[in-house]
Amino acid sequence: MPPILNEIGTVFIPVRDIVKARDWYCELLGVPQDGEILHGHLYVLPMKGTSIVLDSKIFAEEHLFKVPAFHLNTKDIEAAYAYMQEKNVELVTGIEHGHWFNFKDPDGNILMICMC
Secondary structure: OOOOOOOOOEEEEEOOOHHHHHHHHHHHHOOOOOOOOEOOOEEEEOOOOOEEEEEOOOOOHHHOOOOOOOEEEEOOHHHHHHHHHHOOOEEOOOOEOOOEEEEEOOOOOEEEEEEO
16 A cells, blocks of 8 residues: 555645635625734635635746636535626636536636536
8 A cells, every 4th residue: 555645635726915815705705804814824714625825925927827726616506607797707618518617716727616
């Protein structure tokens, strides 16, 4: 049995401004902003399941996600799409195959929301 587990522990997202990114992601996901910014450049979003860590130290244009590295789940793709429109989030695609869509965060990372 290999010593490496077959599970994802966390996903790092490169961001320009850790405070602005924390505020945007927390508002988008409806989670409290009660965690502290670690070492001046890391914020661990309070997620269920796999963690997301926002990291301003690794930010560089070439590190941005050009394609989604992961997706956020939804049980109602139409409501999720409408929510993103209300938030004036930059939508990259429409709802594709009735199942998913892509969007950009304020730093330009392309992310996905998908039916679970």
